[in-house]
Amino acid sequence: MKLVKQPSAPIMGFAMSLFFLLVYNAGIGGVGNLEAFGTGGYLPFVFPIAIISLAMGSSAGAGQTLNADMQSGYFRRLYLSPAPRWILVVAPMLADTLSSLFFTMLLLAIAALFGVTFQFGMLSVFGILLLSLLWSLTLCGFSAGIMLRTGQHQSAAIVTNAVFPLLFLSTTFLPRELITSEWLLAVSWANPVTYILEGNRYLLAGTSPAEFFYFGLLITAVTSIASVVFALRSAKRIKI
Amino acid sequence: MTVEIEIRNLFKKYPNGTEALKGVSLDIGRGQFFTLLGPNGAGKSTLVKVMTTLISKDSGSFSISGMNPESNPAKIQHFIGVASQENEIDPTEKVENLLVFQGRLFGLSKAEATKRANELIELFQLSSERNKKASALSGGNKRRLHCALALVHRPQILFLDEPTVGMDPLARANFWDIITMLNRSQGVTVFLTTQYLDEADKHASEMALIVGGEIHFAGSIASFKKMVNPDGDLSLDDSYLKYIKSLNNNSISNNNEE
Numbered sequence: 037m038k039l040v041k042q043p044s045a046p047i048m049g050f051a052m053s054l055f056f057l058l059v060y061n062a063g064i065g066g067v068g069n070l071e072a073f074g075t076g077g078y079l080p081f082v083f084p085i086a087i088i089s090l091a092m093g094s095s096a097g098a099g100q101t102l103n104a105d106m107q108s109g110y111f112r113r114l115y116l117s118p119a120p121r122w123i124l125v126v127a128p129m130l131a132d133t134l135s136s137l138f139f140t141m142l143l144l145a146i147a148a149l150f151g152v153t154f155q156f157g158m159l160s161v162f163g164i165l166l167l168s169l170l171w172s173l174t175l176c177g178f179s180a181g182i183m184l185r186t187g188q189h190q191s192a193a194i195v196t197n198a199v200f201p202l203l204f205l206s207t208t209f210l211p212r213e214l215i216t217s218e219w220l221l222a223v224s225w226a227n228p229v230t231y232i233l234e235g236n237r238y239l240l241a242g243t244s245p246a247e248f249f250y251f252g253l254l255i256t257a258v259t260s261i262a263s264v265v266f267a268l269r270s271a272k273r274i275k276i
Numbered sequence: 277m278t279v280e281i282e283i284r285n286l287f288k289k290y291p292n293g294t295e296a297l298k299g300v301s302l303d304i305g306r307g308q309f310f311t312l313l314g315p316n317g318a319g320k321s322t323l324v325k326v327m328t329t330l331i332s333k334d335s336g337s338f339s340i341s342g343m344n345p346e347s348n349p350a351k352i353q354h355f356i357g358v359a360s361q362e363n364e365i366d367p368t369e370k371v372e373n374l375l376v377f378q379g380r381l382f383g384l385s386k387a388e389a390t391k392r393a394n395e396l397i398e399l400f401q402l403s404s405e406r407n408k409k410a411s412a413l414s415g416g417n418k419r420r421l422h423c424a425l426a427l428v429h430r431p432q433i434l435f436l437d438e439p440t441v442g443m444d445p446l447a448r449a450n451f452w453d454i455i456t457m458l459n460r461s462q463g464v465t466v467f468l469t470t471q472y473l474d475e476a477d478k479h480a481s482e483m484a485l486i487v488g489g490e491i492h493f494a495g496s497i498a499s500f501k502k503m504v505n506p507d508g509d510l511s512l513d514d515s516y517l518k519y520i521k522s523l524n525n526n527s528i529s530n531n532n533e534e
Contacts, residue, residue, distance in 0.1 A: 105366065108364075108366060109362050109364040110365060113364035113425065114381070116328060116353055116364075117353055117378075117382060118350040118381065119350075119381055120350065
């Protein structure tokens, strides 16, 4: 309902992701002719960045639902109801995760219109959506937990600010084979975002090995479980 | 007197070192209209927040209707209604929808919640605002809506923390008509904090005075007035001011002696 009534925030996040996707492709898409990018070109290579940044945009609000309720004071009204406290946390997390998923589907549709191929057809689509779901849940959970423990709706930005650099300390713009910086390569191996990026690339143009997808799935499954547990435990320590 | 709210030796200290409650003990009887008075920062809102489980106490105990709210906060919410100092309204939702949703949160069916919402809209004179978003309401109407939301589930006990701030005189009169009706005809226990002492004087019968986190007086309003001015008849406002000033003077004298 929030998405319908207050679409501006998630739409802005979607628009920004789409904007960067188009700009990156337009600006440096020519490198896609290099062999390391496979036959799909640069767009399927850079597309996963849009998905990851879209989820980050959703979590910064952590979503936006919990954030808005805390700002308006309505969260206190909900807290003073018989509703179990864990629901006050899980419901907005799920809402924002699903919002992120919806826009991911839109991005996928736009990507398909631009000729991006899906290596395994609908299975690729489901795989990308699953990675996106788990990544969004990870960020939403940690953002929600931090907001609840601090009582400050602005603190949701901590997660975004912490995760944002990870987006660039990875194989974001170039495949591993073309990265010449040893330190960046080393850091990218330890960066969970790398496995989400490469996992998506496996599902799109097949330019990465399957192991990245499975590792990405494992990592995001673990982090999403950890974030949900963190958020639920934070529900017991809510600071009003 | 059947004790509805029992508070024993409550202590609460905030992380910044402020001791908001220092051994507060009170008994509030069922069906009483009780008011807690005190200067700014005395601990009034902190006490309300502790009793409504918004914040936890450091030590001491309290019970509401014989139940420990901290062990079962969800259950206690059915018995209490809270209208705190700040408005707690979703600005994106319409007035009617907010009231219906509040009813649904408390277990009312859709039909019951809608009926109750209509009753409260009539009672709080919000009929012309029912389809407006909360963000579009005037400050006074937001307060009315905020207070109406506290009554959706027909609570036995009402915690009103400076409820009429921002209301115009007509809205305040209407609000007190509703609260006194609930108290007198339905036996709802009212726990009020207010800086409008004329309201407390007019509607409440029992009071406590809290200063610096400690209870200085607990009893009837009449006995407080008598205590402060044995020979005369002062209003609650004047009695309170006289008492607080004497406290401050004693404090200054003690500091000078030191």
